[in-house]
Every structure is written in structure tokens, then in C-alpha cells.
Amino acid sequence: METAAVRQRTVVVCFLSEQNIFMRISTLMLLLTALLTAAYWLGRGKVLKRIGGMQSIRKLHSLPGYYGYYTVICCGIPALFLLIFWFMASDALVIRWVVSQLPGQLRGLPAAELGLVINDIRNMAAGQFINPDRVTDLAAAAEQYAHLKNISRWALAGSMLVVVSLGFGWAWSRLNPDFRARNRVERVVRIGLFLASTLAVFTTVGIFLSVIFEAVRFFHKIPLTDFLFGLNWSPQTAIRSDQVGSSGSFGAIPLFVGTLLISGIAMLIAVPVGLMIAIYLSEYAAPRIRSWVKPVVEILAGIPTVVYGYFAALTVAPLLRNLGESLGISVASESALGAGLVMGVMIIPFVSSLSDDVINAVPQSLRDASYGLGATRSETVKRVVFPAALPGIVSGILLAVSRAIGETIIVVMAAGLAANLTVNPLKAVTTVTVQIVTLLVGDQEFDSAKTLAAFALGLVLFVLTLMLNVIALQVVRRYREQYE
Amino acid sequence: MPHDVKNSEGTRPSTPGVIPFDESRRRVEAGLARRYRQERRFRLVGLGAVILGLSFLAFLFVTIVGNGYGAFWQTYIKLDITFDAAVIDPDGGRKPADLSSANYGRLIRNALLDIFPDANNRKDRRALKALVSTGAAFDLRGRVMADPGLIGSTRPIWLLADDKIDMLFKGQIDRSVERESGRLKGRQLAWVDKLIASGRMEKHFNTRFFTAGDSREPELAGIWGATKGSFFMLLVTILLAFPMGVAAAIYLEEFAPRNRWIDIIEININNLAAVPSIIFGLLGLAVFINYMGLPRSTPLVGGLVLTLMTLPVIIIAGRAALKSVPPSVRAAALGIGASRVQMIMHHVLPLAMPGMLTGAIIGMARALGESAPLLMIGMIAFIVEVPGTPLDPSTALPVQIFLWADSPERAFVERTSAAIMVLLMFLLLMNVTAVWLRNRFERRW
Numbered sequence: 010m011e012t013a014a015v016r017q018r019t020v021v022v023c024f025l026s027e028q029n030i031f032m033r034i035s036t037l038m039l040l041l042t043a044l045l046t047a048a049y050w051l052g053r054g055k056v057l058k059r060i061g062g063m064q065s066i067r068k069l070h071s072l073p074g075y076y077g078y079y080t081v082i083c084c085g086i087p088a089l090f091l092l093i094f095w096f097m098a099s100d101a102l103v104i105r106w107v108v109s110q111l112p113g114q115l116r117g118l119p120a121a122e123l124g125l126v127i128n129d130i131r132n133m134a135a136g137q138f139i140n141p142d143r144v145t146d147l148a149a150a151a152e153q154y155a156h157l158k159n160i161s162r163w164a165l166a167g168s169m170l171v172v173v174s175l176g177f178g179w180a181w182s183r184l185n186p187d188f189r190a191r192n193r194v195e196r197v198v199r200i201g202l203f204l205a206s207t208l209a210v211f212t213t214v215g216i217f218l219s220v221i222f223e224a225v226r227f228f229h230k231i232p233l234t235d236f237l238f239g240l241n242w243s244p245q246t247a248i249r250s251d252q253v254g255s256s257g258s259f260g261a262i263p264l265f266v267g268t269l270l271i272s273g274i275a276m277l278i279a280v281p282v283g284l285m286i287a288i289y290l291s292e293y294a295a296p297r298i299r300s301w302v303k304p305v306v307e308i309l310a311g312i313p314t315v316v317y318g319y320f321a322a323l324t325v326a327p328l329l330r331n332l333g334e335s336l337g338i339s340v341a342s343e344s345a346l347g348a349g350l351v352m353g354v355m356i357i358p359f360v361s362s363l364s365d366d367v368i369n370a371v372p373q374s375l376r377d378a379s380y381g382l383g384a385t386r387s388e389t390v391k392r393v394v395f396p397a398a399l400p401g402i403v404s405g406i407l408l409a410v411s412r413a414i415g416e417t418i419i420v421v422m423a424a425g426l427a428a429n430l431t432v433n434p435l436k437a438v439t440t441v442t443v444q445i446v447t448l449l450v451g452d453q454e455f456d457s458a459k460t461l462a463a464f465a466l467g468l469v470l471f472v473l474t475l476m477l478n479v480i481a482l483q484v485v486r487r488y489r490e491q492y493e
Numbered sequence: 494m495p496h497d498v499k500n501s502e503g504t505r506p507s508t509p510g511v512i513p514f515d516e517s518r519r520r521v522e523a524g525l526a527r528r529y530r531q532e533r534r535f536r537l538v539g540l541g542a543v544i545l546g547l548s549f550l551a552f553l554f555v556t557i558v559g560n561g562y563g564a565f566w567q568t569y570i571k572l573d574i575t576f577d578a579a580v581i582d583p584d585g586g587r588k589p590a591d592l593s594s595a596n597y598g599r600l601i602r603n604a605l606l607d608i609f610p611d612a613n614n615r616k617d618r619r620a621l622k623a624l625v626s627t628g629a630a631f632d633l634r635g636r637v638m639a640d641p642g643l644i645g646s647t648r649p650i651w652l653l654a655d656d657k658i659d660m661l662f663k664g665q666i667d668r669s670v671e672r673e674s675g676r677l678k679g680r681q682l683a684w685v686d687k688l689i690a691s692g693r694m695e696k697h698f699n700t701r702f703f704t705a706g707d708s709r710e711p712e713l714a715g716i717w718g719a720t721k722g723s724f725f726m727l728l729v730t731i732l733l734a735f736p737m738g739v740a741a742a743i744y745l746e747e748f749a750p751r752n753r754w755i756d757i758i759e760i761n762i763n764n765l766a767a768v769p770s771i772i773f774g775l776l777g778l779a780v781f782i783n784y785m786g787l788p789r790s791t792p793l794v795g796g797l798v799l800t801l802m803t804l805p806v807i808i809i810a811g812r813a814a815l816k817s818v819p820p821s822v823r824a825a826a827l828g829i830g831a832s833r834v835q836m837i838m839h840h841v842l843p844l845a846m847p848g849m850l851t852g853a854i855i856g857m858a859r860a861l862g863e864s865a866p867l868l869m870i871g872m873i874a875f876i877v878e879v880p881g882t883p884l885d886p887s888t889a890l891p892v893q894i895f896l897w898a899d900s901p902e903r904a905f906v907e908r909t910s911a912a913i914m915v916l917l918m919f920l921l922l923m924n925v926t927a928v929w930l931r932n933r934f935e936r937r938w
Contacts, residue, residue, distance in 0.1 A: 100786050195834040199748060205740035206749070209762045209808070212801045216772055219779030282542045289539030306546050311920060313862025315891040316557070316913050319898045323906065324556050354549045361546070383521070385528055387535035408767060415769020417865035418891075422898060442771055446868055449778065467775045471768065478767040482760070 052080025267438030274349025283360025318422030367401025561910025722887030729796025742811030774869025810852020
């Protein structure tokens, strides 16, 4: 009986909260849009009426629309801040309240376990299946959670109305024909544009902080030197502390070697082929051929990586294995060679289009001078164009390397999971990105060294690729200036 | 020797012109044949590289199309189903609850037993029933629920075949191998042959593939759920990334003063465009899911992550488009008294819009193919239901491909390739639109 009642209650709770949050939020948005539209016409109308209609528009400081926009800004921006504040804070407040009402033994749990309890409450309120022996304890809390959530949504709608009307009142009191509405509106527009441009900086900072925060927690558990110079990687940690082999080892050298091996193979394919394609297209090919070959080669860059991964795992790997068998060599079915080859193909257009750009940027006068001395085309390419383009090409290759190191899906699908410390391309190796994915996909406990290790690897990856990119972009920039 | 000619500059002794003219001409001519050979070789190597690149592409497409075109057809078995009232509606009340929970599998088994009365032990019957997909019973249920008048009649109905039978019928698996491996029982092969001989087995166009969500059974699995998930994600991305990207581009191109802070922003944008996508996934996991508590596995979070990834692409394209608007347009607008904001909003932006849209579409195409960051934010859950809003858990097209590529069933190979073909079609469509936009609206000033 007890369980039936609980189930009943869960169903009710589920109905309360699941009942399309999405629709409610979009209703709120529609309401807000309607209010703002009304504010526009009211603001515009007020000044027009004051001066006596469109015929005396010259008495206005700004075009009538700007008075409308000014009203919209006064109403909309506070509402926007309120919305952001609500999204950031309301859930935390609700959770805090729910936790304070929990029975004592649950409230006293350590933070990590309390987090699990809170998750259960959330899931239960959303009507999802949860751990059955917790159901009775948490039903009340889940119901309260859903109830408070509901209140907070209504509070949002209510305070939104208040804020919008306050803003409207403020704008209304200031609107008169002499008011410099255009200047105000334009200032807001400029601030908005500026904020949009800083988003990229915030993204970088966000990446850096989120990665370094978890990575530091990881380095509290595993010393940095063990991580960077350890030769053994087996992150499987035991769930209970009394289990055998509970201390996973987190030496990342095998991952670094594996990453470099696969990227190295990829670059061995991509650099010569990509470079020769660029040289052929820019120095030899007729314009007609160039105009269709170049986009076709670039299709290779547009193909999603998951397609390459599928291709590597299902076509190239068996091909290599069979080839190896017929030659009497054993090739692992997840060999570094297979993943590297396919990754190389993916990077070809990257190298070729970057090199093509820099080769084309070499001034024609250099080539003409070389031809004038009697050099053949290939001699001109090798001794004049190539050295002149070298900095650009090198930086293009650096960007390509950073791409190869950060490439994920191909290696997840086609490279191995076991961290073998080897440079034999026929063996299976694993990479940094593969480990990040395997550590973070699926069920995770957010505090274990295993999950945190993924962020430490992410930090290494981020710093490494960032350095490569900065160097490459700097070289490109300086090089461009040289010939411009 | 070309070498000597060149090096002579460096090693030239104090008296110039040591080599007499005839001598140097003789040396150059002696080396000519070799130099022309080198030239031809170099050229051939270049041509070879181009051909190699193109043949990689051709090989890739041929493999995928060759593997995947079969999935657009699906094997069906025609059975004379008797909608026996005693089985599905013993009460005779035609109540929807009764009809929906009735045992439709029994109808299928009865129909199969009518054709193959030789299946008389339990093992054989199970093997016999396994010819038809487990989804067939739901199909029958749907038909009865829609038209209860069917009850009591006997109709020939095309039912979905099991994936192994489908593979066998399409000739994608080898009969002798299957017999040995025991995945297909000996009897099953004989039954299939009989069904084929009596015209009861046919391939029909696979509409299910385009309308169903994911499934563990290959013959029931479709891409509609993943497509919708991808659609919602791109919707979130374009709604956020396009306005922000355009705004950022306008600021940097039209308003930004030349100072250190702006330099930092610019370097940042260029760097972000080259940060590995999986790092954005880590950001999404740490910030959107663990810090802000947004729901896992939803297109909303996926769209937010892809927004951050696409933003640099859109900003860079947007700046290029703004740069291509000639200064005379700006000067004219300012000259007749427009403010700078008016000059940009009324004149420069409309002219730059086609270029910006082109960049946005190309950025969207990249976002559509992206899968690594989505793995991080839990979009690889196995989700059968088709998402209805951006807040429902779902997967995305490339992730669906990733999931299917991992599945052991032979029939999923075909479906993975078919899903890839669909994904590539979408990408092609987007890129063609971008090129069309560029050609249609591009202006030479």
C-alpha cells in the first residue's frame, strides 16, 4: 500500500514539473515580447502626440522610433537581468530550502553524498526512475521541490511584470520631444556590440577555469610529476576503498606517446601530399583544372570526422589486418597505423589550402626573376617559392599538428583503449582524447580521480594546442606583413 | 651545372668571370636533360598527389554508398493474418485498453504456422517466429487500434522481416557461413527459400528508417530522432551564434579602437577557432551541466556548446564580409547625416549580409557534423523516443552514426552508411545554399 501511495504521489509530482517546462518558458517569452512591443508603440506614440503628429516631426530631437526603442530598452534590459539572475540563482535557492527541510540523517551527509540525494530528488520530481529504497525518504522532498519550483516560476512571472512596469514608468517620465533618445539608444547598441565581442574572451577564460579547476583537484590526489612522467596508465579505480587494486595509476606518458605516434603518422601522410597538391595547383595546374580540383579536395575537410572514424574502423583497419596477414605480420585491429592514415587523409586539405594561400602570397616578381635566370619551374618552386613561403607553410603545419592532436572521434572509433607504451605503428595505442572520452562518457562520479583525470588531460591538450596555435598564428601574421 | 651556376655567387673569387662563356654554356647544356627530367618528375609527383587526394575521396564515397544504399530498402514478408477475435479480443468489447494489450505476436505465429506446418517443436516455432521482426506485432496493433473492424477478417499483410533475414535476402551475408555459425538455424534458411519462391518476400522502400527513433533492433531503428535532435541543436546555435557573431564582427570591424584589449580579443577569436572541439565539450560539461545544472543529453546544452564553437567562425566570416563593403558607402551615408550606428544598420550591414549568411551556413555545417563535444555532455544515451522540444533528451545525427558504428549487428553496418549518406546530403545542401547565396548576392565593387 505504502509503495502504491508513493508511486501515486510520484506520478502527481511528475505531472506538476514535467508539464512542459519548455512551453511555460516560451509562454513567458511571448508575454515579454508582447509587453515590449506595446512599450515601443506607447513610447513612440507619447512623443508624437506631444508634438501633435507626424507633420511637426521636426520638433523631435530624434526620429520617433528611437523614443520607442528607448522605452523598450528601459523595460527589456532589467527584465533580461532578472531572467539571468533567476536562471542562475533560483535552482540553488530551491535546493537549499529543500535540503534544510530534509530529515537530520540525510542533511548531515557529506557534500558528495548529499549531492547524490539532491540528484535523486530532482530525478524523482521529474518523474524519472530512481533508486527504489530511497523513494519513501525522498517523496516528500521531491514534492516540496516541485512545489517550490512552481512557486519560483510564478515569482519570476510576477517580478518580471513589476520590473517591466517600473522600467516603463522611468522611461515614460523622461520621454519628451527634446529628449536625446537616439544618442541613448545608440550608446546601448554600442555597449551591446562590445559585450558580444568579449564573449570569445569569456569562452577562453571559461575553458581555462573549468579545466584548471578540476585539474588542480586532480593534482591534489595525484602529484603532477607522477602524472606527467609516469609510465603506467590504468585509470580504473575501485569504487570501494577495500577493493583490490583500488589505486589506479595515472602516468600519462603512454598517452602522450600514443598521441604523438598517431599524429606523426597522420602528418607523414598529410604534409607531403597536401604540400604537393598545393604546389601543383598553384604552380602547374591550368586555371580551369584548379578551379574544380581545389573545391573537390576541400570536400575532404568538410566531411564529418565521425565518417572518417567509421571508415577507419570498418574499412581501413580490416584492410590493413588482411594485408599484414598476407605478408605474415601481425597487425592489431586497432592499430595506430589505421587511425593515423585516415586522420592524415582528413588533414590533407587543411595543409593544402593553408599552403596554397601562402604560396600564392609569394610575389610573382620572385618567380619571374628565377625564370629569367633560366631556372625550371621545379627549381623555382624548390629554391625560391618554397623558401619564401616556408614560415607560412610551417605555421600551417603547426596548425595541422594541433588539429591532429585534438582530433577525437577518429581515434575513439579506430584506436585502442589500452595504454601501451610503444612506438610500433602496427600495435594498438591510445591517445589523450580517447582517454578523455572514455573517462567521461557513461556513469561518473564527479569527485573521483578517474573523472578529474580527464580534466587534467584536457588541460594538457588545451595548453599544448593553444601554444601551437599562438605560435602558428603569430608566424602567419608576421609573414603576411612581410609581403603586404 | 645549375648547382655551380648558383653557388658561383657565394664562392666567387676576387676576379669575376673566371668561367669563360663557352665553358659555362657547355656546362648548362650538359645538365639540361637531367634538369628537364627532374622537372617532369616533380610535376608528376604533384599530379600524383592530386590524384591520390581525389582517389581517397572517391574511395570513401564509393565505400559508403556501396555499404549503405541497401538500407533504403527493407525486406517485408507477406503473411495472411487472421485477426482472430478469440486471440485479441476475447471479451468482444472492443475496448481500446484490451486491444492495446492483446497478444498480436500470436496472430503472426499462427499465420506463420499456416504456411509452415512442419515447425512442430518449441525450438522450431521460436526460430519460425524469429523470421519476423519484433516490431511487426506493434504494426498489427496499430492497424487494429485504427480500425477495429479488421477483427475477424483475414488480410494479406506485409510485415517487417527480422534484420538477419533482411541481410540474407539482400545477399549481404553468406548462407554457408551463417549455417555453420548457427546464427540462422538450418530450418530458417529453408523457410526463407520457400517464402521467396512463393513471392511472399519483397523489398519495399524503407520509410521507417526516416520516421523512427533509435532501436536495439536494426530493422526498427531510424534516424528521425537523431535528425530532430540535430535540428533543435542547430536551431539553438543559429539563434544564439548568428546575432552574437554579427554583433561582435560589427564591433571589431567598425567601432573597436586599436588598443591592446582589442588585440587580445582578436587573438582570442583566432585561437578559439583552432581549439580542439573536445575541449568545448569539457567546458560544456563543467559549466553548463555541473555548474549551471542544465539537463544532460539535451539539444539545448548541445546547442550552447556548438554556439561557442561556431561563434569564431561566424565572427571571422562576418568581419571579412564587412571589410568587403567599400568605404565610399560609409562615407556617403555619413555625408547625408546618418549617425555611425545608422550608417552600419541601414547601409553597411544589408550589403554585408549575404557574406555573413554564407559564413553562418558554413559554420552551421561544421556544427552539424561535430560529435566529439556532444559525447561529453551525454548526448550518446540510447534514446528511443523522438524529442519534441530542445529540452528533451536526444541524440544527434553524427552521434547516432557513432553509436550504430559500434553496434555488433551486421544490419547496422548498412544503416550506419545510410545515415552517413543522409548526413552528407544535409551538409551538401547547406554548402550548396552557401555557394548559391554567395553567387547570387555577391557584388563586385
